[in-house]
Amino acid sequence: MPEMKLGAVESRFAEIIWENEPLHSRELVKLCEGELKWNRSTTYTVLRKLCGRGIFKNEGGTVASVLSRQEFYAVQSRQFVDDAFDGSLPAFIAAFTRRKDLSVEEAAEIRRMIDDAVEEG
Structure with missing residues (x-):
């Protein structure tokens, strides 16, 4: 399973998606410009990265979660217990x-x- 840890900025980006999904990728770019001061390229780079980790998907320009916020944090918690406490x-x-x-x-x-x-x- 891909790494389910998010840095602070990735976490904020993920929250933007979870709070607004489903949304068109153009709308996501606008939200990230306003909230994160990112340009279009940065938004798409981070989106591609998180899609590759199986957290989000971008199909036909529509961005949505593969894992809900609750599912993501459940997986992340399980990984923490596995890593820190041998499961x-x-x-x-x-x-x-x-x-x-x-x-x-x-x-x-x-x-x-x-x-x-x-x-x-």
Whole structure:
């Protein structure tokens, strides 16, 4: 699977697409000129790069996501757990909870999420 990490500028670019999709590539160029101060060439270069990574597509001049914002961040999170914790979600949760106090509400929500995932699996 291609790298799913985005730099700060790529993240802003991705947010522009997610917030406005589907949109014509000409409209994307205009948005990037206004928000990122990019020229047409830069917009198309970054779009081509992110299309190559399977995050977006540009078909017939219409730009849309292949991965929704939520799907993208889920894949990115999975990659982080795989890379940093050898794929062990319990090791990640242990490391996370050692550094942050959880409220009763947060703990209950995490339990609900785990229960839902077990039921779905």
